[in-house]
Amino acid sequence: MGRVTPRGMLTAPLLAAALALGGAGILFAGPAAAQGGSGAEQGTPESFGFGRAATAEEIAAWDIDIMPDGTGLPEGEGTAASGAPIYARQCAVCHGQSGEGGVADRLVGYTPETTPPFGPRYEEWRGDGPDVPYSIGNYWPYATTLFDYIRRAMPSNAPGTLEADQVYGLVAWILAENGLIGADDAMNATTLPAVEMPARDIFVPQER
Amino acid sequence: MPRKVTRRDILAGAAGAIGAATLAPAGQRVHAQDTTKSPGGPASAIGARSPHEPLARGRVTGLSSRTPLQDLHGMITPSDLHFERHHGGVPEIDPDDYRLLIHGMVERPIVLTLAELKRFPATSRICFLECSGNYPTGAGPETKPELVCGMTSTTEWTGVSLATLFREIGASSDATWFLAEGQDAAVMTRSVPMEKAWDDAMIAYAQNGEALRPSQGYPARLLLPGWEGNSNVKWLRRIELADQPFMTREETSKYTDPLADGTARQFSFVFDARSIITSPAYPDVVEPGWIELRGVAWSGRGTIAKVDVSTDGGRTWQEARLQGPVLKQAHTRFRHLWRWDGSETEIMSRATDDSGYVQPTRAALRAVRGRRARRYHLNPITAWRIQPNGQVYYREEPPWDA
Incomplete structure (x- = not known):
């Protein structure tokens, strides 16, 4: 992905990514007085690096949802x-x-x-x-x-x-x-x- | 009605309280109690309410409680009066033990602590949150505003935009839905379209400037401005991105709307416009003369454009004044001056939002929803009946299945 220049202009790759995410407005929240905003105004880095990678074991331990096609159903049986x-x-x-x-x-x-x-x-x-x-x-x-x-x-x-x-x-x-x-x-x-x-x-x- | 205070009254009052007012020039006293002649109480760590203003949430059951709309004046709901609706009780969560997992169709599945969540750029907004089932069925004339629709509240929410987090972890462009899961005993789950994440969804950790109340999802909850309360999952512990909805219980057999045509609406996220006059209302008793009608209006679709008020049972309507700030998806106060002549009548309000949506009558709603409508997403015009003696009553509605 691209970088933000000192003048706050997006380079082309990041702009393309922003558009793919649903419009450049996501990266450039409106005027400071507006409510909400994405929290990702100009100057936002590509990655903050906060947190840590989730392990497969952690995901498996918490991922208990069942999809309509049966994805997630465990082994076992009952009548x-x-x-x-x-x-x-x-x-x-x-x-x-x-x-x-x-x-x-x-x-x-x-x-x-x-x-x-x-x-x-x-x-x-x-x-x-x-x-x-x-x-x-x-x-x-x-x-x-x-x-x-x-x-x-x-x-x-x-x-x-x-x-x-x-x-x-x-x-x-x-x-x-x-x-x-x-x-x-x-x-x-x-x-x-x-x-x-x-x-x-x-x-x-x-x-x- | 207070009568005119005369000099004779003042002198008589002073004479009656002579022991406490020896230093007061008798002719200037208007209070029974003089608070100016000795120092008051000290400063304190927590600002408690006046003992004369015993505010409390209404109809507290094990599962829910209601904001006392009729007792509040502004657009912001005090945090301790925010309505509640729980499905598995309020969990006690140690913030040091809190973890948020985001996984599924992402490049980098991530685990965040609360402190790490708070390091991301913050965002804040004021918006209402309303329970999906905010409607009374079978309510009698002695029904207060809080029982009509007290499961709506407005708060300044602060947290992290989901767009920020999803960008950070490389959300797949093929992901169309995400699952939000709570860590309460219901392990509440709802599927949410990704569009909402890129638009204005956030993970909120603060409410009116301080940490969330436990009953509002401490230490972090999902916030989807304008969308039904149940999808704003509290005590959020997991988000999973996918290319289809998960079809959880709460978005299939619950929170769906059977219609008169034989189909059922699913994913009825956005609240339509609604309003209610909160004063006067049951149990108020009014007197002939000038009355300022006061109420609250809101819409999940956008901003309240106008509120019309009728004081003649819905025959004629006048536009009420809106109290600023009028914010998108937030409670908006309205006022209307009216001179009551003492004859029996009905008063009601009708909200219109900036999408052009007009709050419907109960009859119009029922025509679409049918006689087997469930108690979700109902926003009919609410009327109050004023009797000649000044007693205000809720205008009863016939049962939905009548």
């Missing part, structure tokens, strides 16, 4: 049968014995006719009947999110304590109770991203 006793012991107190909800969210509640649980099609189906509650079965677009969220944040009184096999088991139990996988289907790094969630296509990026 509804292996998840059921864990659910009863650690989850049912807040989410209900059958996932019907309690002090915490409802987890189960999928009926194919009511997907999605809102909109014109839903209104027509519902008639004068009671509303169908939002649940994992009718409003969660990705099965991978279940693994990510349960592993990082559940159970809420002891988050981050479940082993991979236990999380896979809980995910399998929830998906089976929602009728989205078979009672004997095993969930693992290969099968979980392939589960088709009914709400997958109802979400659209913000337009208003």
Whole structure:
């Protein structure tokens, strides 16, 4: 990359880099009186050199997110049968014995006719009947999110304590109770991203 | 209403407090208490509020608390009255133990201490922060402004621009999203478009001139001006750059907006314009005569361009005066002088921002959101009903699913 001259003019390579980052305004924040700014006004060096390089081990220890394509899923496996006793012991107190909800969210509640649980099609189906509650079965677009969220944040009184096999088991139990996988289907790094969630296509990026 | 103070009153008052006012010329006394005849209290390390002004956040639950909008006067929210919304409690973080990891689609993954973070060029700005779910459902007439929309606050935030950090570590031009992760017990995660990083996102370590309050993410949080509160991840410990969103729970099953047409809006980051009259409001009781209507307006889209006020239930509107400075994505105070004739009426405000967006009525919002709307990103016009006896009430709205 280029350098900043004493007169504050950018040399061509840095200017090109600045434009690539979304416009030269990023490097040259406006007048000093303006709010905000990038903190990278003229005279900014190419690198400050603060901090240290992250090691692969450090990254692996903290990088726990799961992408929709399954990237990040660990080894291990679980079924509804292996998840059921864990659910009863650690989850049912807040989410209900059958996932019907309690002090915490409802987890189960999928009926194919009511997907999605809102909109014109839903209104027509519902008639004068009671509303169908939002649940994992009718409003969660990705099965991978279940693994990510349960592993990082559940159970809420002891988050981050479940082993991979236990999380896979809980995910399998929830998906089976929602009728989205078979009672004997095993969930693992290969099968979980392939589960088709009914709400997958109802979400659209913000337009208003 | 205070009546006119007469010389007779003053003399009578002085006579009643004669023991404390032996040195005061009786005819000049207007206070019951004379503070001028002995030294006051000493200087102190911390400036406490007057015991006569017991400010506090409203409706404090384990998960949230609200800024008492009706009790404040300026655009800045005192730090200890900033609203809260937590998902896994407030962690106690030792600043010496704090580490920020930035990795993913970057040339040089980096670990920063808090001290190293503070060495980068600083940036500062004033902006509001609002909870994504800042709307009451089922609120009755006895509802204060803080319960209508007290989960919004305005702060001067100081920290490091994300653009500075991303330039430092060589962010890939192929990266389109980044994940922000907190170190609370929820290990909160949200995906954010890279455009916001290059625009005005920052990692804030200071709030109104001092270190962040623990409930606001001490020692460092993500700040995305104008964007929904949940995406401004507190207690920030990790940022990962990628070429797609991560589809976390909070951006899929939560914080998304089901619509009447059967689709659901996702990544509804930007707050639309909103306003509310904070005085008079419930539980105020007013008297006929001149009243200065006061309120606050804000928009995540930009700067408040004008606020219109109606004192006749929405039939006619007058433009209110804005109190400067009027800053982009910041609470803006408005005022409007009005002479109340004592008859029953409704007062309300309507904000317009510099993008041309006009704050909608509840009916207009509901037409788009549908009867199964969730409590996110709602910004309808709020009305107060004034009875002939002067009592001000929140104008109830019918339930969304009615």
